[in-house]
Amino acid sequence: MYRYDLISCHDCGVLHRRRPLASRDKARCVRCRSVLYRGADPDLGRIAAITLGALMIFLIAQLTPIVRLEMNGNMSTSTLPGAVAIMWGQGMRVVSMCVALFTIVFPAIELGAVLYVALGLRAGRQPPGMHLLLRAVRKAREWGMTEVLMIGILIGLIKMTSMSKVVIQPGLLAFGALTLMMAVEASIDPRLLWNAADRLGAGQPLAPPERDALEHKKPMVACHACGLVLADAGQHGQxxxxxxxxxxxxxxxxxxxxxxxxxxxxxxxxxxxPANLLPVLNTDSLYGNKDDTIISGVVYFWDTGAPELAVIIFVASIVVPMLKLAALSLLAWTAQRRSHWRPMQRTVLYRMVEFIGRWSMLDIFVITVSVALVRFDAMAMMTPRPGALAFCAVVVLTMIAALEFDPRLIWDPIKDKNGVRHV
Ligand SMILES: [Zn+2]
Ligand SMILES: [Zn+2]
Known part of the structure; x- marks a missing residue:
C-alpha cells in the first residue's frame, strides 16, 4: 500500500482506500457522496499541453484590446490591465487591486505553476519549490474568476451598445477561449500532481506510524493542502x-x-x-448626470428592454449575497450547536455556497469595463462610486467566511455506522 492510497473525504472526513478506476468513473464518499477522485492517473504530457495552450491564450487575452467604442468620431479602447489601471486612477484602489488579483494574477499563478510542475515531473524529477507552488495553485483556484469576468464583459458591452457603436476586438475572443480552457484546467486537481510526484522512482510506501495508526485505530489527521493522511502525533498547541x-x-x-x-x-x-444603498457608478452624459446603485442598474436594464440581463444582475448581486449570508449563518449555527439535523443536505448547501460565491463579483466587473471604455470627455463619462468598494468587500468577506467554515464540523456529531473510520 502506498501513502497516497489513503484518502480522507474533504467534506465529512471519512477515511477511504484508493482503488483503480476506469477513466470516466468517479469515486464518491460512502457517507456524504462527495467526489473523492476521478478517473485514471493523470497524463503529465496532456496536463502540460493543455496548460501551455491556456497560458498562450491568457497572454493574448491580457495584451490585446477587448473592444472598441466609437461615438461621434471619437474612439475608446482598452485591455484588461488598462481597465484596472483606469480604476486605480479613479481612486478605487482596493477594488482595482481585487479585479487585478482575481482576473490577472491568480489565473497567471495557476497556469504558470501547473505548467512548471507538470513539465518537471514529466522529466522524472521533483522540480524545486513544487510544494509551495502547488499550495499556491489551490489558493489561486479558489479566487480565480475568469468565467465571471467573461460574463461581466459581455453584460458591460450590451449596456454600451445603447450609447455608442461597439466593435469587437481580438481580446474578447481570446477571453471566450480562455474561459473554456480554464474550465478544463479546473479539472486538474493539484493532489494528482502530488501523487504523481510520490510515484516517481519506487513510489512512497505507507510509513510505519501510519500503518500502526491504521491497524490500531489510533487518531489520524489529513493535510488540508495535499490530502496526505498521517498518524496524529498529538502535538497540537505549542x-x-x-x-x-x-x-x-x-x-x-x-x-x-x-x-x-x-x-x-x-x-x-x-x-x-451601504453596498446596496450607496451609488456604485456615476454616468455623466449629454442627457445629464446620474448616480446608479446596484438596484437602479437592474431597473435600467429592465426598462431598456433587456429583462434577462436585469434578472442575471439581480440574482448575482442581490440574491446570491443574501442567500450566502443566510446559508452560512445556518451552517455556522447548526455546527455550533452540534446539530444532527440533515447533515447530507447541509453538506450540499455548503458545496453550493462555495460554488456560487464568486459570481457576486459580476457587477464589479461590469463597472470596471464600463469605466474603462466610456471615456468621451464632454459627451459621456462613467466613474466608479464608493458603493462599489462596499460591494466588493461584501463579496470578498463572504468568500472568506465560506473558506473558513470546515464542512467536516457538520458530520462530527453524527454517530458512525459500523466500520466507518474518519479523520
Ligand atoms: Zn464524505
Ligand atoms: Zn500536505
Whole structure:
C-alpha cells in the first residue's frame, strides 16, 4: 500500500482506500457522496499541453484590446490591465487591486505553476519549490474568476451598445477561449500532481506510524493542502505537526472555524447595507448626470428592454449575497450547536455556497469595463462610486467566511455506522 492510497473525504472526513478506476468513473464518499477522485492517473504530457495552450491564450487575452467604442468620431479602447489601471486612477484602489488579483494574477499563478510542475515531473524529477507552488495553485483556484469576468464583459458591452457603436476586438475572443480552457484546467486537481510526484522512482510506501495508526485505530489527521493522511502525533498547541509531504501545518479541523466564520459573516452583513444603498457608478452624459446603485442598474436594464440581463444582475448581486449570508449563518449555527439535523443536505448547501460565491463579483466587473471604455470627455463619462468598494468587500468577506467554515464540523456529531473510520 502506498501513502497516497489513503484518502480522507474533504467534506465529512471519512477515511477511504484508493482503488483503480476506469477513466470516466468517479469515486464518491460512502457517507456524504462527495467526489473523492476521478478517473485514471493523470497524463503529465496532456496536463502540460493543455496548460501551455491556456497560458498562450491568457497572454493574448491580457495584451490585446477587448473592444472598441466609437461615438461621434471619437474612439475608446482598452485591455484588461488598462481597465484596472483606469480604476486605480479613479481612486478605487482596493477594488482595482481585487479585479487585478482575481482576473490577472491568480489565473497567471495557476497556469504558470501547473505548467512548471507538470513539465518537471514529466522529466522524472521533483522540480524545486513544487510544494509551495502547488499550495499556491489551490489558493489561486479558489479566487480565480475568469468565467465571471467573461460574463461581466459581455453584460458591460450590451449596456454600451445603447450609447455608442461597439466593435469587437481580438481580446474578447481570446477571453471566450480562455474561459473554456480554464474550465478544463479546473479539472486538474493539484493532489494528482502530488501523487504523481510520490510515484516517481519506487513510489512512497505507507510509513510505519501510519500503518500502526491504521491497524490500531489510533487518531489520524489529513493535510488540508495535499490530502496526505498521517498518524496524529498529538502535538497540537505549542508544537504544531507538519505534513510529511508538503510541509503544511496540520490540524484536525480548521482552527476556530465557527468563530471566524461568524466574524466574517457579521462584517459582510454590516457592509451589505451601504453596498446596496450607496451609488456604485456615476454616468455623466449629454442627457445629464446620474448616480446608479446596484438596484437602479437592474431597473435600467429592465426598462431598456433587456429583462434577462436585469434578472442575471439581480440574482448575482442581490440574491446570491443574501442567500450566502443566510446559508452560512445556518451552517455556522447548526455546527455550533452540534446539530444532527440533515447533515447530507447541509453538506450540499455548503458545496453550493462555495460554488456560487464568486459570481457576486459580476457587477464589479461590469463597472470596471464600463469605466474603462466610456471615456468621451464632454459627451459621456462613467466613474466608479464608493458603493462599489462596499460591494466588493461584501463579496470578498463572504468568500472568506465560506473558506473558513470546515464542512467536516457538520458530520462530527453524527454517530458512525459500523466500520466507518474518519479523520
Ligand atoms: Zn464524505
Ligand atoms: Zn500536505
Amino acid at each position: 508544537r504544531a505537526q507538519h505534513c510529511a509531504r508538503c510541509g503544511c501545518k496540520l490540524h484536525r479541523r480548521k482552527p476556530d472555524s465557527v468563530k471566524r466564520t461568524w466574524a466574517y459573516l457579521i462584517a459582510a452583513a454590516i457592509l451589505y447595507i
